[in-house]
Amino acid sequence: MPVDEQPPIPSVWVRPRRQREQPALSRERIVSEAVQLLDTLGIDALSMRSLGTRLGAGATSLYRHVANKDELIELVVDEVCGEMRAADASGPVDWRIAVGERAHSLRSMVLRHPWVALVLGQVGLPYLGPNMTRMSEGMLTLFEAAGFPLPEADQAMKTVIAYVIGMATSEAAYLSLLTRSGRTEQDLAESLRPVAESAAIDHPRLHESQAAQHGKDPRKIREDNFEYGLERVLDGLQARLDGSAVGSDQRP
Structure with a gap:
């Protein structure tokens, strides 16, 4: 198949970005709002329609900046990756x-x-x-x-x-x-302890290991x-x- 007939690679990083974007609805704003939605409601709540509603725009408007939900996921993943510390090897380091x-x-x-x-x-x-x-x-x-x-x-x-x-x-x-x-993490652990102990009753090594964690x-x-x-x-x-x-x- 000739190169110019190859199907496009499905990734936001290989598609040219639109040069003109609506000031009120930029890719950056879409990604920021999507991260907030995901943090608050989880992945099941994310759709182009629900995101458009939060932004006060139709899904069609979002598609001018992000081609589909898969591209949006690529963008939000890279956005939160920006929170990680960059490795600095400019000088001697352990x-x-x-x-x-x-x-x-x-x-x-x-x-x-x-x-x-x-x-x-x-x-x-x-x-x-x-x-x-x-x-x-x-x-x-x-x-x-x-x-x-x-x-x-x-x-x-x-x-x-x-x-x-x-x-x-x-x-x-x-x-x-x-x-x-x-619940708090400690409360949940305590509530699950009797069930875990019961499940491990015939498994002495597992039971001993669980007992060693009690109260921690x-x-x-x-x-x-x-x-x-x-x-x-x-x-x-x-x-x-x-x-x-x-x-x-x-x-x-």
Whole structure:
């Protein structure tokens, strides 16, 4: 198929932006309002029609700036990614501390906006957004400064991000349940404890593990679990560096 007959790539980042936009209804305003809607009502409430109603405009007006809901999701994901701390490798840094800070920043962003965890699988080309590319550039710079060649720095970055997103997705789902319950995290944990103990009654190791958590702050438990896993991921990357063979066994 000739290049000029190829179907367009479905992403807002590859479509030219309109040069003229209505001052009262810019892409920036649409994205800002969409983030507020998502934070308040969740992903199920998001539609071009509902967003247009909040903006006092018809859905047709929105389509002049955003082609469809998929593009809108790409835009809102990149918008909240702008809240993350950018990695600064302009001077000497401890790469583990710097990467850890960025990992915590990513987790915090997802927990502030739990809907992000639900839509990441719907985002076609998230890495093309300006905020995501800025974060990626900073992370790659850190891993390169640590001693990873660029191809492996990219793999190391993706490994850390995959861990953070996996953990944060589970936490975000739990926190959404917590919000719907109208209870505090400690209250919910205490109310679920008898059920959990009953389910684990024939599983002594699980029962002992649950008993060890009794009375502890559930938020602190979540923090400790995340930190433990992150440190083990970084341990693995550190061991890779300490093996003094980084880059020597790169497969084609």
